Amino acid sequence: MSFSLEIKRELSRLDEQDVCCKKSELAGLIRAGISLRTYKGKPRLLFITENASLSRHIYSRVKKFYRDSPDVFMLKTRRFRTHTLYHLEFTHLMGDTVHNILDDMGIILRGKGEDLKYNNYTIDNRCCKRAYLRGGFLATGSISDPDRSYHLEITFPDILLADEYMNYLKDFGIEPKQIIRKGHYLVYLKEGQEIVDFLNVIGAHKALMKLENIRIIKDMRNQVNRIVNCETANLEKTVNAALRQVDNIKLIAKTRGLDSLPDNLREIAGLRLENPDVSLSELGQMLNPVLSKSGVNHRLRKIDNIADKIRSEDKI
Ligand SMILES: [Zn+2]
Structure with a gap:
């Protein structure tokens, strides 16, 4: 299992937060991860993930807060290797319910679904900021295998979302960098210590311990090599x-x-x-x-x- 998947499993099983945090986490997830696609001329609102536990997690959160739920489809693809994609489809909620969800998340569906616009999402509580950051990572984040290198990134469809995410990270003393890749805005960290701090902020404590152990072993190996x-x-x-x-x-x-x-x-x-x-x-x-x-x-x-x-x- 990749380190990314391991962290996401840990995070989607985390269930010790207040209602305020649960909602912020969902906002972080939906804002970073939802996308608008056109299928046979009709707009579709989708959240796509490879992660089964994450799809269950989103499904149950949406159901809990809005008493309605997205449709879930499983898709087997054969690109590079066989893997399963989970499509959470919000399109059938496009009526009032989906607008409700989108309104809550600070997302505006323009026209009859031409595109998505984002408002700022203001968070006051520190606990909720952590949850929001966790949601973003769960949606589109990835981390390299720490045995090889230190790299963690989260991608956003809009610069406003990327800037906002960076600002919330700065509230915890983490200074990420940003680049644009293929029309997406990437927020990334390259220092081992920053990644450890990030995992601490989003509550991935098991993954944090694992990363720390790897860092200690790497350090020792470097020292021995130097000697x-x-x-x-x-x-x-x-x-x-x-x-x-x-x-x-x-x-x-x-x-x-x-x-x-x-x-x-x-x-x-x-x-x-x-x-x-x-x-x-x-x-x-x-x-x-x-x-x-x-x-x-x-x-x-x-x-x-x-x-x-x-x-x-x-x-x-
Ligand atoms: Zn909270």
């Missing part, structure tokens, strides 16, 4: 330095001979040739008396310098 990368870099540096030292010592042995070196350098050169893959401090431990890491480094530097000199003088 491993850092250790790998250090290791590479050490190995490269040792290879360079061995090359230089061999060069000296071939040209001037190791006997040309003063005792302290000859000793360390011999040890390095025998132990090309030990660290500087380990080399120091092999000497008698023991020499510190920086002491070893100092001697090996001198050997490097001698080799460089041989290279420049002998043009090797």
Whole structure:
């Protein structure tokens, strides 16, 4: 099951709100999700969803508030993969009842159903704002699988609806962005923390916990990667330095001979040739008396310098 579907299931089973909130949620749902289609020259008012529990949820809310209900059709489609679409049809309520619903939702059906216009939908209570935001997400929202990326978006048919939704989000300290895609207005969030805050506002607490867990694991994985990368870099540096030292010592042995070196350098050169893959401090431990890491480094530097000199003088 996709993460979107999981959240929507959780949200449409949520039933702990006051009547004021229930109505605001329905407004959020209908305003974002209802569309006007023409079928055989006649207008149809539809709410289309893939989500069975959401279609039941809307059906029962409408019935509860308006004592009338939309018709529900199930449609199997075979685009990309077989899936079921639920059509909630409000057309037969186009008489008084539907106008009632639309009036309540701040939607105006113009003429004999040419198009839909939207009034502002004013909400005062914070609890109802949360419910309205939840409704919008339920209607047209989607979220990417958090294992892959963080992206949450809600689409609206009208810029007024998108702006209004953004303003209600801002009341909770969430600053979304907006773009237009294929004539629709998209409100979206791209930060993990903002998405967590959003899920909290709309009351998707199970989904929130899941997302937080994924974020923690991702963070830990990133940290481990950083440490491993850092250790790998250090290791590479050490190995490269040792290879360079061995090359230089061999060069000296071939040209001037190791006997040309003063005792302290000859000793360390011999040890390095025998132990090309030990660290500087380990080399120091092999000497008698023991020499510190920086002491070893100092001697090996001198050997490097001698080799460089041989290279420049002998043009090797
Ligand atoms: Zn309320």
